[in-house]
Amino acid sequence: MMRRISDLIVGFARFWYDFIIGDDWMAAAGVLVMIGGAYGLVRVGIPAFWFGPTAVLITVSLTIRRALRRAPDEY
Amino acid sequence: MIAAASLSILIGTFVASSVEVTEMVIIVVGVGATRGWRSTWIGVAAGLTVLAGIIAGLGQALQLIPIDTVRIIIGALLLTFGLQWYRQGVIQTAADGFSGGTEEEEVDAGPGGGGVDWTAFVLAFKGVLLEGLEVAFIVVAFGAGGGSSGGTGGGSYGAAYVGAAAAFVFIGILGFAAKRRLQNVPGRTLKFGVGGLLATFGTFWSLEGLGVHWPGGDLSLAWLYALYLSSTFLLRLAVRAGAFGPAPESNLHDPGPAGPSGLAPASAVATREFQSAHGLTADGVVGPETQAAVRSVRAESGGEVDVTAVGVDSGDADAISRLQRQLTLPVSGRIDDLTRGAVRLLQHPGIVDPLDEPAVGRFQRAHGLKPTGVVDEATRVAMAAVLADPGGIEEDDGDRRLPAGALDPVARFRELDPVDERSVARFQKSLDIPPSGDIDAETRGAMRAMRAWLTIDPTDGALVREVQRRHHLPVDGIIGSRTRRAIAQERQAAAGADTAPPLSEPDPYHEQSVRAFQHRHHLREDGTIGPATRARILWERDHHVSVDAAWADSVRHFQTQHGLSADGIVGEQTRAAMRAARHEREVTGGKERRQRYGDDAAAQDGRVVDPADADAVRRFQRRHRLRDDAQIGPRTQTAMRSVRRERALRDGDRPDHDDRNEEDER
Numbered sequence: 242m243m244r245r246i247s248d249l250i251v252g253f254a255r256f257w258y259d260f261i262i263g264d265d266w267m268a269a270a271g272v273l274v275m276i277g278g279a280y281g282l283v284r285v286g287i288p289a290f291w292f293g294p295t296a297v298l299i300t301v302s303l304t305i306r307r308a309l310r311r312a313p314d315e316y
Numbered sequence: 317m318i319a320a321a322s323l324s325i326l327i328g329t330f331v332a333s334s335v336e337v338t339e340m341v342i343i344v345v346g347v348g349a350t351r352g353w354r355s356t357w358i359g360v361a362a363g364l365t366v367l368a369g370i371i372a373g374l375g376q377a378l379q380l381i382p383i384d385t386v387r388i389i390i391g392a393l394l395l396t397f398g399l400q401w402y403r404q405g406v407i408q409t410a411a412d413g414f415s416g417g418t419e420e421e422e423v424d425a426g427p428g429g430g431g432v433d434w435t436a437f438v439l440a441f442k443g444v445l446l447e448g449l450e451v452a453f454i455v456v457a458f459g460a461g462g463g464s465s466g467g468t469g470g471g472s473y474g475a476a477y478v479g480a481a482a483a484f485v486f487i488g489i490l491g492f493a494a495k496r497r498l499q500n501v502p503g504r505t506l507k508f509g510v511g512g513l514l515a516t517f518g519t520f521w522s523l524e525g526l527g528v529h530w531p532g533g534d535l536s537l538a539w540l541y542a543l544y545l546s547s548t549f550l551l552r553l554a555v556r557a558g559a560f561g562p563a564p565e566s567n568l569h570d571p572g573p574a575g576p577s578g579l580a581p582a583s584a585v586a587t588r589e590f591q592s593a594h595g596l597t598a599d600g601v602v603g604p605e606t607q608a609a610v611r612s613v614r615a616e617s618g619g620e621v622d623v624t625a626v627g628v629d630s631g632d633a634d635a636i637s638r639l640q641r642q643l644t645l646p647v648s649g650r651i652d653d654l655t656r657g658a659v660r661l662l663q664h665p666g667i668v669d670p671l672d673e674p675a676v677g678r679f680q681r682a683h684g685l686k687p688t689g690v691v692d693e694a695t696r697v698a699m700a701a702v703l704a705d706p707g708g709i710e711e712d713d714g715d716r717r718l719p720a721g722a723l724d725p726v727a728r729f730r731e732l733d734p735v736d737e738r739s740v741a742r743f744q745k746s747l748d749i750p751p752s753g754d755i756d757a758e759t760r761g762a763m764r765a766m767r768a769w770l771t772i773d774p775t776d777g778a779l780v781r782e783v784q785r786r787h788h789l790p791v792d793g794i795i796g797s798r799t800r801r802a803i804a805q806e807r808q809a810a811a812g813a814d815t816a817p818p819l820s821e822p823d824p825y826h827e828q829s830v831r832a833f834q835h836r837h838h839l840r841e842d843g844t845i846g847p848a849t850r851a852r853i854l855w856e857r858d859h860h861v862s863v864d865a866a867w868a869d870s871v872r873h874f875q876t877q878h879g880l881s882a883d884g885i886v887g888e889q890t891r892a893a894m895r896a897a898r899h900e901r902e903v904t905g906g907k908e909r910r911q912r913y914g915d916d917a918a919a920q921d922g923r924v925v926d927p928a929d930a931d932a933v934r935r936f937q938r939r940h941r942l943r944d945d946a947q948i949g950p951r952t953q954t955a956m957r958s959v960r961r962e963r964a965l966r967d968g969d970r971p972d973h974d975d976r977n978e979e980d981e982r
Binding site: 256260261263264265268269271272273275276279280282283288289290292293294297298300301302304305306308309310 | 388392393395396397399400402403406407434435438515518519520522523526527528529530531536540543544547551554555560
């Protein structure tokens, strides 16, 4: 019974880890940076809509770079 | 005046809700098309359930929910996940183009077997919950704005509810239409597009939750998506040019020995080979992952999957479900052995399912007829001719030639006896199934499909006209669209009207029934009518008046047949009836039975202890510390079954191992 519960908890945690972090933590980190940066801009009253897509594209570029340097054969 | 106000609220709610519902439907359709529909629908249902709970619980207090926080959380999660697909999409399309690759390269494996794909579930759930909440806010806002009618059930709220409901229905229908079109989009392109979509919605919602003002409001979603997609092309160029590191090599899998079309669902071996070649679990079942691989290979090779010729595309779950519905098989959208058997049937050149219009058209074209898709007299004649002589094939069966018509599956099906190994093998041979003589899942699938097909044999004009009469259609014997619908109804009714076989025999059409029979007789529970099960059925058939005293329902069956009170207990009256029945049977065929089984039929009735022998029952009860009243009630029956089980474990699966009287063994 305990084993079943612990398996469930581990499975649940693993699912969310895979969902959010996946095979590169940088995407999740990029999203956090985007949210933090946009929040800062909103607080100081600067329009921030441009910041989101910019941060996303930079994040994608960085994760692509990391992925190809790490294991180009995987793709 | 009030009506005009209500109308404006209704229209306002409809328009505002449509925007949100569109976003919801886009996510659901995108995720469903990419990850499979089953888990997506479960996610949608869960989202709607939670939403309904929230709305019912909070009512107008709904506005207390911190929607901005919800937007940030859900948006960030969608964005994070979407970025993973987006990145993979850029790299893989840079290497292989938009139409190649397999799904398994690009995302984590979906669910195995019938499990839930939690990724699809979560994505659909979040989309539905967030957008559903937004719609609920709109309803509250418009309803409260209308004000004067008061109460959530008042006129303003009523109009707002109707407006929102109309948006759900309208956009939902559009979504369904889009769903069908998306089925033809290659898996990689689809995933790439959906990754971009998730990133778009994620960016939009999370920033909106932070209070960022998007110029143009929800319309920003369009330019945002366009921006992400167009950036892809630049990123792909950069990847190819090596700007991010070593450019990835194309690694599209070799289609393997089965050729580019890759997969004939009628062959478990070919399916397993295909699965092995594509890094999938080689279970022979064409489930969502294998279907995705088939789609990818097909898209890459630009070719057709050969099985489209028999009306089912192995890469198309909906086509498989359609076929299963047509032939009254369990609808799973996967090609398992049962469905494979059905496909075998349809691969026979003379078996054309009249419910499958394109298949009829293909048959007509192949036989020089006008491809109308309608089964008319000329088509019927051609079908019957091919059925009796499939393509003029001259078959050799070892040294001897098969007689004319030997490969007519309809004739072989009609003579099929589940316990006659040779008749089963002949049926199998007529459909190119390995002729083992055993009724396994594949053979069962072919039998069930044949039964459905034969419900209204399309080659029999009189039968078709009879159906038309029953359904008040023009009686012309031609199978057009209305007659097709009538035939489908007849098939469903026939499948639903299955009568249970005699208690002593399993129903060969239903695996569960065979398993239950095997369980009862301690045979290996594989659902296949093989030698051991066949021998047991024959024995039961031969001893149709016998009773298995260890099972109350068998005793009840016997009691009912003999006009006794059906209490399931072997008491004096039942025992007397058993003796009488046995005597009668001895008179009618005891010698033959003894020759056949080399055993004493009287003893076989009891399996463990002869129930007709009160003293033997008493001795059995004493040995098992039961009250020795000679009545075979629940406790004695349990003891008998447990003795039988022990022997089964000890002796293996022989069908007759427990037929000896325990008395004889002692």
